[in-house]
Amino acid sequence: MAKSNEELEARIAVLERKIEREKKARVMSEQHLEVHSRALYETNQSLQTSLAMAKKKQAELEFLRQTSGDVSSDISLQELITNTVELTGQFFSVECGMFIVTQNGQALESKVDNIWRAPNEWVSDKAFLQQATQFLPIQQQECLSMWLVSAIDEQSSHALSGFKWIVFVNFELLGNKIAWLAFFSRAEYLDEEALSVLSTAREHLLSGITRRITDVSIRKRTVELQDTVNRLEQAKRQLIQSEKMASLGQLAAGVAHEINNPVGFIRSNLEMLEEYLQDYQQLHELISKQIGISGQLDAAQYQSLCENIDLVYIQQDSEDLLASNLEGLDRVKEIVENLKTFSHSGDGKLDKIDIKACIEGALKIAWNALKYEHIVDNLLPDDLPEVLGNIGQLQQVFVNLFVNAAYAMSKGGKLTIKSKLTPRVLLVEVIDNGCGMDQKTLDQLFTPFFTTKPIGVGTGLGLSVSYAILESHNVHTQVQSTVGKGTQFSLSFPLPQ
Structure with a gap:
């Protein structure tokens, strides 16, 4: 029995120690749970704060994205x-x-x-x-x-x-x-942070306003520049036309002479035809008189009357005179048409043109300055390709080149016109064997109002205007000259593709 009590007491002691351990474990668990709960609470609070901050940052970024998007x-x-x-x-x-x-x-x-x-x-x-x-x-x-x-x-x-x-x-x-x-x-x-974000948005807005104000200023300046370009283009057309009229004025006497020659022989021919018409009238009267006397006219009598006025010669010469008159009128018509083409201001539009016909028209206009003491060797073939150009303006260029060549060959000389053809370019060369130019003159050749001619002979605008015309036609111009030997102008016309 005593043993049983001891065992019971031992058993109770073990249970008490176990209960004590469990109580300590529970206290420790409660303490850990409290710490963990506090940590969870703090973490939750931190997450909520971070989430709120993230939402705020997201709102800030979205605001800046939208404002910058509007700016761009x-x-x-x-x-x-x-x-x-x-x-x-x-x-x-x-x-x-x-x-x-x-x-x-x-x-x-x-x-x-x-x-x-x-x-x-x-x-x-x-x-x-x-x-x-x-x-x-x-x-x-x-x-x-x-x-x-x-x-x-x-x-x-x-x-x-x-x-x-x-x-x-x-x-x-x-x-x-x-x-x-x-x-x-x-x-x-x-919110100070929001004010800071507004500062960034302000920079975006300032950039957008500056860009738009600049765009408005650029558009305004572009309009002003376009107006200036239009006025300069108008002034350029007026200058080209004025120089053309000045050139025509200087050539007027020669052109008048060129027209006067065919008009003179046409008049002479018409006077002769008038005399022949009188002979025909005389023949008619003689025939009528003979028929009135005898009531008839035999072949021998008619032949005799025709021989008296030399009718065969009159008929042959009349045909020659008429042919000569038609040729003279064609010559006058040709000169007038060339002058009309040359003097017409046009609209500056570039069309496909026959460059050989253009050059030959310019030769006819400038012919009086060349025909007496100069030899013109036109080596241009008939099958030259068409180029893009304004025929009136290009004739003005070639008239200037031909007249200048004649002036450079004051004691006579040879003017040569020839061409070279490549797949992309038609090269036209105008060559004279006149007095030539030194380097100083070459450097100023296309300068407005520069001239080596006496006052009243040249305006100093011919070659500068010609150069402007060639530039507008995208024609590359080269000049080679040697004093005492002559000058060569090389004009490279781009071929239409």
């Missing part, structure tokens, strides 16, 4: 500013925003609604605008380098009742105008 888009300046006000108001969680344009410290009347109210509505509120403008330093002409914040005194403005802060910035526009953006907040405190 093709929307107008008005749309850019409107979108920026909407996005900024929503991001900054304010109830009201606005933009105004000022000039010389005065707000300009807006043609659109310029007051924004949350969630996204544009209205026109003159009372609010008038009160709100009082909180902006619109008298200053300088642009702000950052957003500024100003407290609103509720006592001073009924229209702004309940608003505590105004956040604003401005930007320079064209015409000494300034755009102001302002936002009105009811919050007790403003």
